[in-house]
Amino acid sequence: MTMATSHDAGVQGTYRDPAAVVSDAIHDSKKxxxxxxxxxxxxxxxPLIISSFETHPNLSIRVIxxxxxxxxxxxQSPEQPTVPSLALLPNVDAVYLDEDxxxxxxxxxxxILHIELRRWAHLLAIVPMSANLLAKVTxxxxxxxxxxxxxxxxxxxxxxxxxxxxxxxxxxxxxAKQVAILAEEWxxxxxxxxxxxxxxxxxxxxxxxxxxxxxxxxxxxxxxxx
Amino acid sequence: MTMATSHDAGVQGTYRDPAAVVSDAIHDSKKxxxxxxxxxxxxxxxPLIISSFETHPNLSIRVIxxxxxxxxxxxQSPEQPTVPSLALLPNVDAVYLDEDxxxxxxxxxxxILHIELRRWAHLLAIVPMSANLLAKVTxxxxxxxxxxxxxxxxxxxxxxxxxxxxxxxxxxxxxAKQVAILAEEWxxxxxxxxxxxxxxxxxxxxxxxxxxxxxxxxxxxxxxxx
Amino acid sequence: MTMATSHDAGVQGTYRDPAAVVSDAIHDSKKxxxxxxxxxxxxxxxPLIISSFETHPNLSIRVIxxxxxxxxxxxQSPEQPTVPSLALLPNVDAVYLDEDxxxxxxxxxxxILHIELRRWAHLLAIVPMSANLLAKVTxxxxxxxxxxxxxxxxxxxxxxxxxxxxxxxxxxxxxAKQVAILAEEWxxxxxxxxxxxxxxxxxxxxxxxxxxxxxxxxxxxxxxxx
Ligand SMILES: Cc1cc2nc3c(=O)[nH]c(=O)nc-3n(C[C@H](O)[C@H](O)[C@H](O)COP(=O)(O)O)c2cc1C
Ligand SMILES: Cc1cc2nc3c(=O)[nH]c(=O)nc-3n(C[C@H](O)[C@H](O)[C@H](O)COP(=O)(O)O)c2cc1C
Ligand SMILES: Cc1cc2nc3c(=O)[nH]c(=O)nc-3n(C[C@H](O)[C@H](O)[C@H](O)COP(=O)(O)O)c2cc1C
Numbered sequence: 281m282t283m284a285t286s287h288d289a290g291v292q293g294t295y296r297d298p299a300a301v302v303s304d305a306i307h308d309s310k311k312x313x314x315x316x317x318x319x320x321x322x323x324x325x326x327p328l329i330i331s332s333f334e335t336h337p338n339l340s341i342r343v344i345x346x347x348x349x350x351x352x353x354x355x356q357s358p359e360q361p362t363v364p365s366l367a368l369l370p371n372v373d374a375v376y377l378d379e380d381x382x383x384x385x386x387x388x389x390x391x392i393l394h395i396e397l398r399r400w401a402h403l404l405a406i407v408p409m410s411a412n413l414l415a416k417v418t419x420x421x422x423x424x425x426x427x428x429x430x431x432x433x434x435x436x437x438x439x440x441x442x443x444x445x446x447x448x449x450x451x452x453x454x455x456a457k458q459v460a461i462l463a464e465e466w467x468x469x470x471x472x473x474x475x476x477x478x479x480x481x482x483x484x485x486x487x488x489x490x491x492x493x494x495x496x497x498x499x500x501x502x503x504x505x506x
Numbered sequence: 507m508t509m510a511t512s513h514d515a516g517v518q519g520t521y522r523d524p525a526a527v528v529s530d531a532i533h534d535s536k537k538x539x540x541x542x543x544x545x546x547x548x549x550x551x552x553p554l555i556i557s558s559f560e561t562h563p564n565l566s567i568r569v570i571x572x573x574x575x576x577x578x579x580x581x582q583s584p585e586q587p588t589v590p591s592l593a594l595l596p597n598v599d600a601v602y603l604d605e606d607x608x609x610x611x612x613x614x615x616x617x618i619l620h621i622e623l624r625r626w627a628h629l630l631a632i633v634p635m636s637a638n639l640l641a642k643v644t645x646x647x648x649x650x651x652x653x654x655x656x657x658x659x660x661x662x663x664x665x666x667x668x669x670x671x672x673x674x675x676x677x678x679x680x681x682a683k684q685v686a687i688l689a690e691e692w693x694x695x696x697x698x699x700x701x702x703x704x705x706x707x708x709x710x711x712x713x714x715x716x717x718x719x720x721x722x723x724x725x726x727x728x729x730x731x732x
Numbered sequence: 733m734t735m736a737t738s739h740d741a742g743v744q745g746t747y748r749d750p751a752a753v754v755s756d757a758i759h760d761s762k763k764x765x766x767x768x769x770x771x772x773x774x775x776x777x778x779p780l781i782i783s784s785f786e787t788h789p790n791l792s793i794r795v796i797x798x799x800x801x802x803x804x805x806x807x808q809s810p811e812q813p814t815v816p817s818l819a820l821l822p823n824v825d826a827v828y829l830d831e832d833x834x835x836x837x838x839x840x841x842x843x844i845l846h847i848e849l850r851r852w853a854h855l856l857a858i859v860p861m862s863a864n865l866l867a868k869v870t871x872x873x874x875x876x877x878x879x880x881x882x883x884x885x886x887x888x889x890x891x892x893x894x895x896x897x898x899x900x901x902x903x904x905x906x907x908a909k910q911v912a913i914l915a916e917e918w919x920x921x922x923x924x925x926x927x928x929x930x931x932x933x934x935x936x937x938x939x940x941x942x943x944x945x946x947x948x949x950x951x952x953x954x955x956x957x958x
Binding site for chain 3: 547550577578580582583585586637638640641642644645647671672674675677678679680681684
């Protein structure tokens with residue numbers, strides 16, 4: 281699957297290298313929100329989060345989904361629209377999947393998608409951040425588009441991340457260690473802690489993604505100051 | 507490949523969501539052994555280990571294989587039966603591959619396979635544990651079914667792990683560091699150390715999986731006390 | 733794709749297990765250089781590096797490419813020949829991709845490619861080493877041919893590694909931590925530090941792979957002393 285999901289493509293009518301398209305948009309004087317989701321059930325909040333920015337006067341949103349995130353947005357229920365339909369939401373200018381990094385065979389002087397996205401973005405919000413993504417990011421791994429953007433991030437700009445996972449995953453000692461790296465050592469990260477919640481299995485525990493309204497507020501606040 | 511290898515499917519005659527099937531089995535008053543193998547040559551001991559429980563009166567075994575583990579069980583020799591044939595061994599109720607997590611598109615209130623398996627299991631035995639799996643587990647990575655079960659594990663229950671690797675892999679300093687995390691910090695892990703053995707290449711060295719009889723004994727002991 | 737790119741195959745006329753072929757070459761009294769590249773733009777220097785050994789009297793080169801490395805050698809420009817064409821360069825006896833580990837279903841007493849390559853090699857040079865590879869290696873991960881060779885390395889022999897990455901990747905604090913592990917703790921690694929350079933985007937920064945002539949010199953020096 282290529283960037284068929286992108287508004288960019290629609291506007292221009294003909295195919296253009298996704299990295300070159302982003303590069304051209306860097307100086308369009310809008311606020312640039314890079315919104316990413318990983319393989320957690322909380323990915324279904326993404327459409328709500330995007331829609332809440334509908335009335336924002338001057339916003340451009342680009343979305344990155346990990347491969348696992350796409351499994352939660354496959355049109356299987358009313359609250360789970362398909363991935364291509366995300367691109368039809370207000371302010372969304374493109375939805376990227378891993379393949380988009382490699383669509384055009386790289387030659388010298390080509391633009392590189394993860395670099396252009398990082399240069400374009402005023403803010404990256406990772407909602408939700410899965411346990412696996414937390415491990416990859418703190419371990420320096422970058423084997424897909426999202427982790428490569430994060431690894432190449434310009435640390436003078438902020439990243440908001442909202443972890444979301446099963447409460448046993450959350451209480452595993454490795455979680456606290458890895459969250460502490462982001463929250464205490466990497467000061468360009470802002471962590472929105474998960475909430476304590478009655479979970480589907482009947483247990484009460486922490487791990488569920490923080491309320492999505494809170495995420496929207498945190499994003500608004502950060503964007504206002506960029 | 508789906509759960510075609512499962513007894514569950516055979517018994518019910520019609521297809522059912524693997525996670526729902528496991529959920530229903532949680533209260534069947536049997537002993538529940540979750541048996542996993544990763545991409546080491548020692549994976550060929552798995553059929554022997556399973557068969558040694560043949561006379562166990564009240565045991566249910568569910569098997570998880572990593573993608574690399576399946577390469578060692580492809581019917582290429584008498585001691586290497588195919589993956590589907592594992593499901594025909596006594597007490598084996600299902601054999602899971604990574605794809606089984608994602609067979610049914612998740613919707614709100616669906617069961618989740620790695621969570622149900624963890625709730626079902628009284629004990630997880632990882633025989634063998636590859637060098638790569640050791641690194642993923644201690645690093646908090648969870649990008650396949652087995653590592654996701656481990657990441658979401660209920661730490662009040664035990665995990666037995668039997669590392670098996672080439673002696674140079676074993677003697678690399680990273681091995682001791684990562685084994686120490688499991689053996690000393692994560693007290694729900696019990697590590698069965700590899701043995702010193704004449705290896706195929708003529709070298710003598712440590713790294714071969716501990717004798718499989720010892721693994722069977724360790725499992726028996728743990729199951730007895732659950 | 734199999735080892736169709738290998739000289740070995742051509743010479744013997746009939747197909748042979750790649751691991752067995754390497755095993756037979758261990759005692760051919762040549763100098764054995766294992767040359768690896770990962771998914772960095774600097775992979776395009778690989779043909780130049782190989783060609784500079786053209787006049788070496790008694791050298792055998794085997795090449796390993798990660799999956800991402802192959803994207804930079806796909807015949808898309810004059811300086812980016814195809815992967816199979818690498819095997820036609822002087823002294824190159826084989827080019828390996830991940831699939832080559834698993835071509836022949838393993839049975840007891842089979843040779844194992846990553847073990848035979850490690851036994852064969854007098855020196856491993858990783859040019860370039862990507863940020864992702866740096867993370868995998870220092871984290872003990874081994875999920876492809878190159879990382880498995882490195883994880884099983886005989887630490888009495890040397891590994892030369894030349895990191896190459898975007899300057900923001902380089903300046904991320906995780907890079908220094910991981911490079912320090914290789915440079916200070918794992919004394920079988922020699923790190924060739926990246927250079928400060930005017931980058932394509934106009935920025936000046938460190939991260940570009942060190943000059944390839946310097947790499948050739950470092951390899952020559954090491955090989956002379958084996
Ligand atoms: C139905 C289902 C729900 C899941 N929910 C979560 C979750 O809420 N949080 C989490 O960390 N992992 C969850 N996982 C596991 C991740 O999807 C898995 O670790 C995946 O490899 C993450 O990939 P990513 O981090 O690249 O997106 C879930 C898996 C399944 C099958
Ligand atoms: C023939 C063959 C035998 C292998 N044997 C082992 C082994 O005994 N131990 C080990 O740690 N890795 C071994 N490996 C390497 C692993 O299979 C490789 O690291 C793989 O990615 C592990 O995946 P997993 O941990 O997801 O199962 C072997 C590889 C091959 C091709
Ligand atoms: C066009 C392009 C150029 C890239 N250049 C680099 C680079 O120079 N250094 C780097 O560390 N990663 C670079 N990356 C990212 C890696 O290719 C990516 O992290 C990949 O997963 C690395 O895989 P490997 O380490 O298995 O080879 C680049 C990606 C693209 C699409």
